[in-house]
Amino acid sequence: QVRLVESGGGLVEPGGSLRLTCAASGFPFTAYPLSWYRQIPGKERELVATITAEDIPTDYADSVKGRFTISRDNAIETVYLQMNSLMSEDTAVYYCHRPGWPEYWGQGTLVIVAS
Numbered sequence: 001q002v003r004l005v006e007s008g009g010g011l012v013e014p015g016g017s018l019r020l021t022c023a024a025s026g027f028p029f030t031a032y033p034l035s036w037y038r039q040i041p042g043k044e045r046e047l048v049a050t051i052t053a054e055d056i057p058t059d060y061a062d063s064v065k066g067r068f069t070i071s072r073d074n075a076i077e078t079v080y081l082q083m084n085s086l087m088s089e090d091t092a093v094y095y096c097h098r099p100g101w102p103e104y105w106g107q108g109t110l111v112i113v114a115s
Helices: none
Strands: 003-007 010-012 018-025 033-038 046-051 066-072 076-084 092-098 107-113
Touching: 003 092, 018 033, 018 092, 018 107, 033 066, 033 076, 046 066, 046 076
Parallel strands: 010 107
Antiparallel strands: 003 018, 018 076, 033 046, 033 092, 066 076, 092 107
16 A cells, blocks of 8 residues: 655744655565655645655746755665745645656645645
8 A cells, every 4th residue: 555644844934944755665666766846735746856756856837946955865765855944935835746657645744834
């Protein structure tokens, strides 16, 4: 059974940092790229960043380049999203995603950036 479990969200002030964690299980972790998406209520889900199966970060959204970093630890089957210099516009529910047929999504973790 494939599982993606996000954690690490919360309330942070503008300019602050958070690290999101996605714990994966139930599939050959090193065989898949993994992504972080985010969704603001009333808007479409958008891709934030992807890390390839070869451990190469890619597909950063223009709005997060230079501030967010995606990484993975294959030994513990976990993907991270380090978010620095957070802005109010980063407030959203963040989701972990595994592509494929079928694709899989985590339940999401809420990030609120507010003073």
